[in-house]
Amino acid sequence: MKTLLVDDHGLFREGLAMLITQGFAQLQLLQAGDLAEALDQLQAHPDTELLLLDLALPDSSGASGLRRLREHAPQLKIVVLSADDAPDTVLAAIDAGAAGFIPKTARSGLMQQALRTVLAGGVYLPPAVLLAPRAGVDSDAADADAVAGLTPRQTDVLRLLIEGKPNKLICRELELSESTVKTHLASIFRRLGASSRTQAVVAAARLGLQLGPAASPPG
Numbered sequence: 001m002k003t004l005l006v007d008d009h010g011l012f013r014e015g016l017a018m019l020i021t022q023g024f025a026q027l028q029l030l031q032a033g034d035l036a037e038a039l040d041q042l043q044a045h046p047d048t049e050l051l052l053l054d055l056a057l058p059d060s061s062g063a064s065g066l067r068r069l070r071e072h073a074p075q076l077k078i079v080v081l082s083a084d085d086a087p088d089t090v091l092a093a094i095d096a097g098a099a100g101f102i103p104k105t106a107r108s109g110l111m112q113q114a115l116r117t118v119l120a121g122g123v124y125l126p127p128a129v130l131l132a133p134r135a136g137v138d139s140d141a142a143d144a145d146a147v148a149g150l151t152p153r154q155t156d157v158l159r160l161l162i163e164g165k166p167n168k169l170i171c172r173e174l175e176l177s178e179s180t181v182k183t184h185l186a187s188i189f190r191r192l193g194a195s196s197r198t199q200a201v202v203a204a205a206r207l208g209l210q211l212g213p214a215a216s217p218p219g
Helices: 010-023 035-044 064-072 087-095 108-119 127-131 144-148 152-162 167-174 178-192 197-207
Strands: 002-006 028-032 050-054 077-082 100-103
Touching (some): 002 010, 010 028, 050 064, 087 100, 127 197, 152 167, 152 178
Parallel strands (some): 050 077
16 A cells, blocks of 8 residues: 655654555555645655655645645545644644544544544544544444444445545445435434534544455445
8 A cells, every 4th residue: 555654854754764664565565745846746656545744844734734634636545744733733644635634743642543433444633633522423323232223334435534535426436326325325324423523533533443445345
């Protein structure tokens, strides 16, 4: 799996690159120091599947760079790396299409655990977000039994939702109509006790969901 690490702090980037290459032999790691270089790398390597993104770059800040990357490569799974792990920052990143959020202050062991969660199809969020009532998720409604009741196709939709995919791309990948995807999302939200895509992702992270590849037959 080709992975692009985007961070303008050379020492942090090199240290994380070493951690990744030592712990995840299946990843082919590319690097970029700013958004422009990241876009060039994606142009040269369109088969890149995972992108690790610092929110504070010389040529972008906040979720704006994340949105530009999603527009350029909507198939990408993007995980944010940031020193600012305030709940509002984390939720804004998820709302912009991030598939996870790893604080830069995390120790190496936690960093590896978070990356393993993402690579296994899950979503990693800082504990402060998972425990915060302001995230807006009804934790009593979002339980493992409810999620176990999802149909295979609803599970596929949830997997792509966790990856930050927009509805149009979910439709394309699963060969479903937009109305069918919206129906599946409504069922998913209801079972997770959520009322938005961001809340659903937070609920999935709270439950530690790790979803495998899509089921083969469309429907």
